[in-house]
Amino acid sequence: MSIQSSENWTVNLKLDQPATKAERIDSKIRIIPLLHTLAYTVLQSVFIPEDLYQRMYICLKSLVTLPVPYCAVALNYARQMKMEQIAPGILFQRRVIAEHSLRNDLYPLHEKVFVFIDPAVFPLSLLNALKVDVESVNTDGGDPLICKRRVLLHTVIAGLGKQCHVDRLAHALEHLGEDLELHFQNVVTILEQRTEDGASDDNQYKTRLQKIYQDILTAAKDPSCPASKVETQLPCPEVSFHVWTKEEEIWNELVNFALMVPADGNSAYMDEDDLKRNSVMSTVSTDSGIEGDMPISEFSSIMIESQGGPEEQSSSQSFYRRPCVRWPKAGNRMTLMMEAIKGNGGYVLNKEERNLTARIVVMGDDRTLGRLAKTLHTIRKREARHLLLTKRVNLEMYYIPVTDQSSPSIQGGLPEDMLTLAGYLGSVDMWYDCNITGLGAMILKLAQMQSISQSESSDPNTFLLDIISYYTRVSQHPVHLPIYSVKICFSGLRSHTVEEVFVAQLAMDFPEIKRYRATFKDTIKGSVRYKKYNLQEFHGAVVSINYIKASISDREVEKGMSLSTSGMLMRVTPSCRVRSLHSVSMSFKDTNPTRPSMPSLRAVSANIRVLEDRTFRVCLDNDSHKTFKNVQSIKVSPCLDPGYCHQPSTKSKYSLGEGGKSLSKYLNKNLTLPINTFYGNEQ
Numbered sequence: 001m002s003i004q005s006s007e008n009w010t011v012n013l014k015l016d017q018p019a020t021k022a023e024r025i026d027s028k029i030r031i032i033p034l035l036h037t038l039a040y041t042v043l044q045s046v047f048i049p050e051d052l053y054q055r056m057y058i059c060l061k062s063l064v065t066l067p068v069p070y071c072a073v074a075l076n077y078a079r080q081m082k083m084e085q086i087a088p089g090i091l092f093q094r095r096v097i098a099e100h101s102l103r104n105d106l107y108p109l110h111e112k113v114f115v116f117i118d119p120a121v122f123p124l125s126l127l128n129a130l131k132v133d134v135e136s137v138n139t140d141g142g143d144p145l146i147c148k149r150r151v152l153l154h155t156v157i158a159g160l161g162k163q164c165h166v167d168r169l170a171h172a173l174e175h176l177g178e179d180l181e182l183h184f185q186n187v188v189t190i191l192e193q194r195t196e197d198g199a200s201d202d203n204q205y206k207t208r209l210q211k212i213y214q215d216i217l218t219a220a221k222d223p224s225c226p227a228s229k230v231e232t233q234l235p236c237p238e239v240s241f242h243v244w245t246k247e248e249e250i251w252n253e254l255v256n257f258a259l260m261v262p263a264d265g266n267s268a269y270m271d272e273d274d275l276k277r278n279s280v281m282s283t284v285s286t287d288s289g290i291e292g293d294m295p296i297s298e299f300s301s302i303m304i305e306s307q308g309g310p311e312e313q314s315s316s317q318s319f320y321r322r323p324c325v326r327w328p329k330a331g332n333r334m335t336l337m338m339e340a341i342k343g344n345g346g347y348v349l350n351k352e353e354r355n356l357t358a359r360i361v362v363m364g365d366d367r368t369l370g371r372l373a374k375t376l377h378t379i380r381k382r383e384a385r386h387l388l389l390t391k392r393v394n395l396e397m398y399y400i401p402v403t404d405q406s407s408p409s410i411q412g413g414l415p416e417d418m419l420t421l422a423g424y425l426g427s428v429d430m431w432y433d434c435n436i437t438g439l440g441a442m443i444l445k446l447a448q449m450q451s452i453s454q455s456e457s458s459d460p461n462t463f464l465l466d467i468i469s470y471y472t473r474v475s476q477h478p479v480h481l482p483i484y485s486v487k488i489c490f491s492g493l494r495s496h497t498v499e500e501v502f503v504a505q506l507a508m509d510f511p512e513i514k515r516y517r518a519t520f521k522d523t524i525k526g527s528v529r530y531k532k533y534n535l536q537e538f539h540g541a542v543v544s545i546n547y548i549k550a551s552i553s554d555r556e557v558e559k560g561m562s563l564s565t566s567g568m569l570m571r572v573t574p575s576c577r578v579r580s581l582h583s584v585s586m587s588f589k590d591t592n593p594t595r596p597s598m599p600s601l602r603a604v605s606a607n608i609r610v611l612e613d614r615t616f617r618v619c620l621d622n623d624s625h626k627t628f629k630n631v632q633s634i635k636v637s638p639c640l641d642p643g644y645c646h647q648p649s650t651k652s653k654y655s656l657g658e659g660g661k662s663l664s665k666y667l668n669k670n671l672t673l674p675i676n677t678f679y680g681n682e683q
Contacts, residue, residue: 089158099237118364126447365418366504370621477680480672509567550583609633
């Protein structure tokens with residue numbers, strides 16, 4: 001098959017007067033979806049005419065004059081289109097190299113997708129079927145040899161165009177022997193040098209590609225054998241599936257990824273259960289206790305400095321010893337991990353910084369995002385004093401809303417909306433609402449269909465993996481969800497304090513107060529019902545509220561009041577009128593529904609305590625695992641970034657010198673949860 005007859009490899013798009021059409025309100029909402037579709041099509045296309053490149057670049061340049069987020073997305077894709085025009089196939093090549101960790105010297109970036117499923121929203125019977133849908137497709141497409149063949153085929157066709165015979169090249173690549181690695185490295189070098197040098201020496205660039213093309217055709221072994229189908233389709237990224245049951249699991253996977261540990265390898269950061277298990281199982285030691293009998297790879301991970309080089313390590317690999325690990329303190333565990341990160345634990349890291357990108361995809365509801373916010377806060381707290389992962393790994397977070405809608409509200413026993421944050425993300429980003437928000441029910445149905453037909457058909461369903469691939473590749477603009485911290489004080493003789501974080505809502509109620517339901521007879525003065533229900537204390541508990549009122553000018557106005565209430569609901573999700581205002585909405589409930597309800601107020605922070613001899617219950621993000629009883633007072637405030645609070649160099653960095661005045665008070669010190677979307681918004 002010749003490339004002249006391949007109509008599906010040519011992109012034919014009509015781009016006429018984009019800026020004029022974009023200025024109309026009805027067309028503005030379609031700009032970013034069209035740009036994402038255009039860029040994703042160019043990424044997978046093999047051959048694009050030169051005039052079409054020019055028209056796309058002019059179109060994207062004209063969109064830069066529009067406001068945010070249109071100009072940010074257009075500028076990003078304008079740079080990519082210019083790069084693809086100079087070196088055709090560079091976007092495809094870099095994407096495959098990063099997603100499948102193909103070794104080379106000029107583009108050392110690595111990416112990996114981690115899918116974390118919240119078991120609270122998925123039935124256990126569907127988890128295996130979902131795991132098959134996510135991971136089984138990568139059994140062939142994730143082979144490094146297949147990925148390198150696809151890169152070579154795509155790059156040579158994109159660079160040579162009509163001068164390349166596709167069938168002969170695919171046949172030669174299929175039967176290429178050890179020279180495949182050499183040609184792959186040469187193609188990567190040519191395109192990376194072409195990107196750095198610009199469009200100079202176009203003849204020399206095509207001559208070098210033509211030489212590689214001829215060498216592949218002549219160096220192929222067994223040309224008489226029929227060739228299998230070598231596709232230029234973009235392979236799916238490397239995806240690992242995890243059932244998120246432990247808080248430390250994301251941290252463990254990030255450490256393993258930073259150390260480039262294989263998926264089936266042992267974790268360099270042992271969790272608490274593993275350490276306890278090893279300390280119990282390894283109580284008897286059979287070695288002599290001499291350092292020479294101990295493998296260097298194990299000994300070096302305990303010491304502060306490495307003892308010996310690779311020669312000594314290889315000489316002791318034959319000796320086997322069960323790891324005798326006692327339960328260490330938190331500081332010792334941090335020291336062990338620091339030494340492993342530095343390379344003394346048997347793993348050697350590359351010299352490049354932040355060349356790893358971990359894409360965390362979570363599937364769940366508001367409870368899942370609450371756990372993710374807690375995990376992010378813990379990571380930032382660990383990294384505040386010792387920058388280990390953040391110097392190496394670029395962390396990106398994605399969210400696919402899924403819920404079972406079976407969790408009752410602690411206030412009234414009715415089903416609570418568990419996708420409030422997903423609704424907010426959908427209102428900010430309409431393309432996210434079209435592609436991602438509606439996946440929840442569909443994923444559950446696909447998992448049920450897969451579990452039923454798993455024995456009948458062995459062909460995996462690629463729909464979910466395709467959506468995850470598109471979502472993680474295209475949505476690079478985060479929406480920052482504010483994280484709030486709450487300090488909970490308990491009552492009793494052993495009063496203590498607990499600090500937690502939440503991102504969706506905080507619900508407060510008094511379990512001993514019954515909900516008063518008034519009827520017509522209850523409102524008649526002098527009746528038995530009136531005396532029975534109105535003389536008793538059914539009006540709730542008296543609480544004191546001190547809060548800072550939210551204002552557009554960010555002026556701190558402290559206010560206070562006392563009222564009788566049976567509960568309170570504090571929501572973080574901004575309303576439509578104050579979408580950009582980072583504050584919480586506080587609404588109070590009365591036991592008597594006949595009285596007019598108190599209007600909700602918006603506050604930046606609040607301090608609530610009960611004035612009577614009563615206690616209340618607090619539930620965070622509608623999560624039963626984050627429910628606290630016998631609470632006497634709570635203090636809610638925006639969560640501060642631990643990295644800012646623990647590093648004095650960050651504060652002194654923005655000083656004005658001798659005057660003593662500092663600019664640090666103007667910096668945003670609040671910690672937010674960045675969820676990548678297609679549009680994004682400003683922090």
